[in-house]
Amino acid sequence: MTHILLVDDEPHIIGLLERALRADGLEPVSAEDGESALQLLDERDIALVVLDVGLPGIDGFDVLRRIRAGGSTVPVIMLTARSGTADTVEALDAGASDYVPKPFVVAELLARIRSRLRESAGASTVLTYDGVTLDMLARRATVEGHDIDLSAREFALAEQFLRHPGEVLTRETLLKQVWELDFDPGSNVVDVYVRYLRGKVGASRIATVRGEGYRWEA
Incomplete structure (x- = not known):
């Protein structure tokens, strides 16, 4: 089973994505804050992370930096309600694989997830x-x-x-x-x-x- 980690403090977004991922044959795992997300990454075999920028405690950018500092190359798709080039640049410079603004179209996000999973599976280490x-x-x-x-x-x-x-x-x-x-x-x-x-x-x-x-x- 391919596990996708969803990190967002908005329950309705988590619920929406959980249903969509299961319908797409993927297994969601969820966290409401950055510390819980990092713990799950240590404990579970996670194929991809969907990570919101606006989180309680440490924000999504800091979570991403800690993921990359630990040597992980897991694909990370950032979600944010913020607009502006600066946030996009910060996310990509921190090591994000993709960046999707809120509100998003679920079908498009799923397509991006599938694309990143294909790239990850086919990439030589x-x-x-x-x-x-x-x-x-x-x-x-x-x-x-x-x-x-x-x-x-x-x-x-x-x-x-x-x-x-x-x-x-x-x-x-x-x-x-x-x-x-x-x-x-x-x-x-x-x-x-x-x-x-x-x-x-x-x-x-x-x-x-x-x-x-x-x-x-x-």
Whole structure:
């Protein structure tokens, strides 16, 4: 049975999602606050977390940071009644897999859950190419056997390159996969982080394809 952890202090939302998940063949587990959620993650085999930002005690952002600090790569979909780009950026920077504003359409949330579960099931836990290794579970990166310190965004960017060596990845693709944001032609965030990553894995490993994007050299 695939267990989905629901973390929300609104009983009607928990009840609604529990019914929807069971109808979809999934098994919900629920918590009303962050501490209870973290305890359940330690005790149960959880495949995915649906996590509300506004929780009593520690908020959803802090819960997410503690999940990632413990080395867990469990997919986390954030829910929030707040609006604004700042909250979206904070959630994704903290390690969220997806971000859904309230009120939400249940069918859409279920589709996002299924998509993240498929990605998680199909993802290799260790990626190695040309002397660079990413351990997805330990969140550890090495170059020629030496540990390097990558931020969450740098790690996610390196993951995209190592999953597609030799392929040209456009800025649009990288912005969508790493930042979960629609393409903004005025943004240089991809170029900035590619520069950071080159400085840590070696500039020769990532080639610029003029007018298209970047390629991890095969």
